[in-house]
Amino acid sequence: MSSAPLLLTDLYQLTMLEAYLDQGMSEDAVFEFFVRKLPPGRNFLIAAGLEQTLEFLETLRLSDGESEWLVSCGRFSDAFLAYLSELRFTGTVHAMPEGTIFFADEPILSVTAPIPEAQLIESRIINLLQFQTLIASKAARSVLAAPGKNLVDFGLRRAHGAEAALLAARASFLAGFDGTATVLAGQRFDIPLFGTVAHSFILAHDSESEALENFARSYGESVTLLIDTFDTEAGARKVVDLAPRLAADGISILAVRIDSGDLAAHARKVRAILDEGGLRTTMIFASGSLDEISVRDLLAAGAPIDGFGIGSRLDTSADAPYLDCAYKLTEYASRGRRKQSEGKATLPGRKQVFRRHDADESMLGDYIGLHDDRLPGTPLLECVMRNGRRSSPPETLQTIRGRTADQLARLPPALRDLDTADPYPVTVAPRLAALAARVDKATDQLA
Amino acid sequence: MSSAPLLLTDLYQLTMLEAYLDQGMSEDAVFEFFVRKLPPGRNFLIAAGLEQTLEFLETLRLSDGESEWLVSCGRFSDAFLAYLSELRFTGTVHAMPEGTIFFADEPILSVTAPIPEAQLIESRIINLLQFQTLIASKAARSVLAAPGKNLVDFGLRRAHGAEAALLAARASFLAGFDGTATVLAGQRFDIPLFGTVAHSFILAHDSESEALENFARSYGESVTLLIDTFDTEAGARKVVDLAPRLAADGISILAVRIDSGDLAAHARKVRAILDEGGLRTTMIFASGSLDEISVRDLLAAGAPIDGFGIGSRLDTSADAPYLDCAYKLTEYASRGRRKQSEGKATLPGRKQVFRRHDADESMLGDYIGLHDDRLPGTPLLECVMRNGRRSSPPETLQTIRGRTADQLARLPPALRDLDTADPYPVTVAPRLAALAARVDKATDQLA
Numbered sequence: 006m007s008s009a010p011l012l013l014t015d016l017y018q019l020t021m022l023e024a025y026l027d028q029g030m031s032e033d034a035v036f037e038f039f040v041r042k043l044p045p046g047r048n049f050l051i052a053a054g055l056e057q058t059l060e061f062l063e064t065l066r067l068s069d070g071e072s073e074w075l076v077s078c079g080r081f082s083d084a085f086l087a088y089l090s091e092l093r094f095t096g097t098v099h100a101m102p103e104g105t106i107f108f109a110d111e112p113i114l115s116v117t118a119p120i121p122e123a124q125l126i127e128s129r130i131i132n133l134l135q136f137q138t139l140i141a142s143k144a145a146r147s148v149l150a151a152p153g154k155n156l157v158d159f160g161l162r163r164a165h166g167a168e169a170a171l172l173a174a175r176a177s178f179l180a181g182f183d184g185t186a187t188v189l190a191g192q193r194f195d196i197p198l199f200g201t202v203a204h205s206f207i208l209a210h211d212s213e214s215e216a217l218e219n220f221a222r223s224y225g226e227s228v229t230l231l232i233d234t235f236d237t238e239a240g241a242r243k244v245v246d247l248a249p250r251l252a253a254d255g256i257s258i259l260a261v262r263i264d265s266g267d268l269a270a271h272a273r274k275v276r277a278i279l280d281e282g283g284l285r286t287t288m289i290f291a292s293g294s295l296d297e298i299s300v301r302d303l304l305a306a307g308a309p310i311d312g313f314g315i316g317s318r319l320d321t322s323a324d325a326p327y328l329d330c331a332y333k334l335t336e337y338a339s340r341g342r343r344k345q346s347e348g349k350a351t352l353p354g355r356k357q358v359f360r361r362h363d364a365d366e367s368m369l370g371d372y373i374g375l376h377d378d379r380l381p382g383t384p385l386l387e388c389v390m391r392n393g394r395r396s397s398p399p400e401t402l403q404t405i406r407g408r409t410a411d412q413l414a415r416l417p418p419a420l421r422d423l424d425t426a427d428p429y430p431v432t433v434a435p436r437l438a439a440l441a442a443r444v445d446k447a448t449d450q451l452a
Numbered sequence: 453m454s455s456a457p458l459l460l461t462d463l464y465q466l467t468m469l470e471a472y473l474d475q476g477m478s479e480d481a482v483f484e485f486f487v488r489k490l491p492p493g494r495n496f497l498i499a500a501g502l503e504q505t506l507e508f509l510e511t512l513r514l515s516d517g518e519s520e521w522l523v524s525c526g527r528f529s530d531a532f533l534a535y536l537s538e539l540r541f542t543g544t545v546h547a548m549p550e551g552t553i554f555f556a557d558e559p560i561l562s563v564t565a566p567i568p569e570a571q572l573i574e575s576r577i578i579n580l581l582q583f584q585t586l587i588a589s590k591a592a593r594s595v596l597a598a599p600g601k602n603l604v605d606f607g608l609r610r611a612h613g614a615e616a617a618l619l620a621a622r623a624s625f626l627a628g629f630d631g632t633a634t635v636l637a638g639q640r641f642d643i644p645l646f647g648t649v650a651h652s653f654i655l656a657h658d659s660e661s662e663a664l665e666n667f668a669r670s671y672g673e674s675v676t677l678l679i680d681t682f683d684t685e686a687g688a689r690k691v692v693d694l695a696p697r698l699a700a701d702g703i704s705i706l707a708v709r710i711d712s713g714d715l716a717a718h719a720r721k722v723r724a725i726l727d728e729g730g731l732r733t734t735m736i737f738a739s740g741s742l743d744e745i746s747v748r749d750l751l752a753a754g755a756p757i758d759g760f761g762i763g764s765r766l767d768t769s770a771d772a773p774y775l776d777c778a779y780k781l782t783e784y785a786s787r788g789r790r791k792q793s794e795g796k797a798t799l800p801g802r803k804q805v806f807r808r809h810d811a812d813e814s815m816l817g818d819y820i821g822l823h824d825d826r827l828p829g830t831p832l833l834e835c836v837m838r839n840g841r842r843s844s845p846p847e848t849l850q851t852i853r854g855r856t857a858d859q860l861a862r863l864p865p866a867l868r869d870l871d872t873a874d875p876y877p878v879t880v881a882p883r884l885a886a887l888a889a890r891v892d893k894a895t896d897q898l899a
Contacts, residue, residue: 009614012636015606016647019635024649024670030656074639120656127650128634131609132617159462162578163774165620167456168613170579187575188466189459192521200463202471203574205781208789209477209567223471235792235895266794321773327610327764334652342655345682347713448682 011067014128022121023085034120035336035355037112044325048420052101052113053176054137062094098390104408108431111358127332135328140176143322146297148181155312157199158185160320173320179405201229201262214243227259241275245282260288269308276309341444353444358385368415374434458514461575469568470532481567482783482802484559491772495867499548499560500623501584509541545837551856555878558805574779582775587623590769593744595628602759604646605632607767620767626852648676648709661690674706688722692729707735716755723756788891800891805832815862821881
């Protein structure tokens with residue numbers, strides 16, 4: 006899925022590649038992916054999308070169809086098209102493992118490769134890393150807001166296309182969600198699948214009770230039933246009436262779903278109806294325009310809700326639908342580079358991030374240094390690809406999910422809050438600051 | 453691209469299908485796609501995504517790999533899996549042509565098919581229609597804000613995955629953009645491609661002047677040069693110095709691009725520098741965190757900008773990243789259906805939208821009626837698929853783009869404004885209102 010066509014790139018990558026080729030520029034470049042600043046309402050981000058990035062780099066090549074189309078465009082030289090047909094990614098990649106917490110200005114991926122290769126991949130690398138990082142970071146907030154609750158990605162319908170839906174299911178699962186409703190994500194990524202029943206099924210029947218019973222009998226044991234099609238509490242009473250008949254046939258009602266109205270008020274009334282009806286173990290699952298804020302508020306209000314289906318606002322990261330991120334040249338031909346564009350200046354050189362922890366393993370602060378710095382703390386970027394080959398086999402999603410949980414447990418308490426906290430301390434280390442000053446001085450002389 | 457795997461659906465569609473099969477429920481259902489309410493900041497929406505929806509319906513089938521995986525899950529009966537393997541879409545579809553302006557509660561697509569077929573397709577139909585409608589509607593606002601300006605989609609990097617980037621390029625082009633930077637969208641949809649040069653190219657050189665000249669010589673005639681890597685006005689002066697040398701070799705400088713700082717102030721200074729340097733026909737192209745509001749404000753401030761690259765905020769529809777939309781059962785076995793869930797009640801029956809215009813062809817108001825109503829105005833939904841086959845060949849993107857331009861020209865002046873206007877008049881016609889009341893009464897007796 007992530008082995009995208011080579012032409013999934015911006016036109017200027019191709020015109021720049023042709024110019025590099027014309028100039029004979031092919032020395033090694035370092036490009037780094039980082040977020041310029043955290044979006045409003047985020048105290049941290051979670052690195053995600055590396056696996057798809059590595060798949061993309063491993064399989065990068067021009068297809069015959071693409072090649073023919075480029076020829077038909079008449080825009081590029083034969084020499085360039087021949088070069089592009091042979092192009093493979095042969096570079097080296099350092100990255101933070103997926104699930105690692107990070108902050109503004111910290112590179113999570115660093116590519117060292119001949120400049121045409123490192124340049125061409127920019128568009129898709131940003132496309133892959135920014136989206137999963139965006140969603141994993143959003144999902145982690147629900148995970149922090151609802152400890153011990155069942156959280157399910159319901160976002161396929163409002164996700165921005167097919168790939169967004171699949172990758173949002175992956176990113177939310179690695180961030181700690183329990184699963185997704187998107188069947189194809191279950192197949193592709195081995196993510197647990199959850200599902201209930203829709204209003205249309207109820208409405209296609211002549212009575213709600215009959216619909217609920219038919220669905221439960223077809224579904225079999227541990228069914229979840231939707232009860233808000235007409236009147237939520239009446240729906241709950243129908244479930245209570247139905248339960249003994251189903252139990253006689255070995256079918257238990259795992260949960261009821263509420264999808265509209267005042268969820269806290271309905272959940273309280275429904276809980277009482279279920280409890281009085283002997284369905285004390287039947288859970289209440291809520292859905293409908295939810296996000297981490299409404300989940301937190303529902304739980305703070307004591308709403309007896311056991312699980313949440315979170316869709317549109319998760320899969321689009323609705324309050325912050327993109328990251329102010331970049332993949333920037335920081336070194337070419339062994340010399341540090343940085344742009345000085347207003348408000349967008351970058352740090353030069355290949356970098357490393359060092360994280361310090363206290364005795365309880367809680368995060369204390371980070372240094373951004375040069376890759377060969379020796380600074381206090383654990384270096385976070387590891388070599389994941391050398392000469393175009395992975396340094397180790399792909400990680401399982403469960404491994405990444407475990408790492409995220411471990412990382413979230415190390416977050417300073419203030420940063421775990423959904424409200425905006427004081428920024429986590431990130432310091433530019435002295436040698437990097439000195440390099441930035443030197444590059445500026447050299448640039449001022451040369452520009 | 454739009455022939456997605458059948459398993460790109462929500463789990464509950466499969467469990468409901470199995471239940472329909474178990475109950476022998478296979479009569480015709482009508483499902484309609486509509487938007488419940490316009491997002492904040494939108495005075496109208498533009499229907500888009502129908503072409504991909506029809507492709508999806510035409511090619512819907514379970515692959516062998518999907519079938520094997522479903523068997524391995526052990527969740528479904530053999531009878532159901534055999535049924536699913538044979539399932540094709542055989543229904544009839546009525547829809548507003550792409551590029552049609554529409555409003556809340558108006559169905560833009562109506563599917564009539566045996567209920568399992570009409571149900572299964574829900575997830576992907578919403579996924580396709582909501583995203584392109586979202587982006588076309590967002591893009592149209594820039595088109596209205598910047599008449600006569602060159603508008604280019606720059607959104608691949610921050611789009612939510614590959615399909616989002618491609619479909620955003622398509623949706624913004626049909627809404628009136630001039631093209632995209634996404635090469636693959638050029639190949640797939642025959643959309644004009646635009647590109648400039650990135651900061652990395654400049655930074656990989658030892659001098660900005662040398663970089664600009666090298667790029668221009670490699671690119672050839674009509675090049676666009678990026679001038680804000682270090683100091684925007686100094687960059688413009690370098691372009692002026694460079695122009696005669698390039699002109700001697702037949703290379704003209706089509707435009708300069710500014711990507712940072714106060715774009716209006718820089719554009720004015722750069723315009724003066726270019727004019728004094730004899731580059732009166734060289735255009736100024738602006739980019740960097742733009743949307744229709746900043747474009748409007750730049751032009752209102754008299755900024756001499758000729759074109760805009762609009763990326764992240766367009767491709768994510770950042771101020772409204774999803775639509776409150778639904779695909780709802782409105783009829784089953786020839787009887788109208790509607791849910792009564794709080795805040796989410798729907799209108800029953802298969803519908804038609806009738807639009808009235810004044811003598812100048814400006815839009816006056818719409819009726820939502822039943823499909824067999826005869827109401828004043830032009831009916832907007834047409835039969836586009838019958839028995840699973842398209843009623844006519846796919847429309848070209850240019851045809852759709854022309855329709856959108858025509859539709860935008862008919863918008864009442866107040867709705868063309870970027871600020872929120874009084875709502876356009878949409879009236880539920882009497883027979884539809886009467887049907888809704890009858891369905892409610894019948895439901896109350898039966899539920």
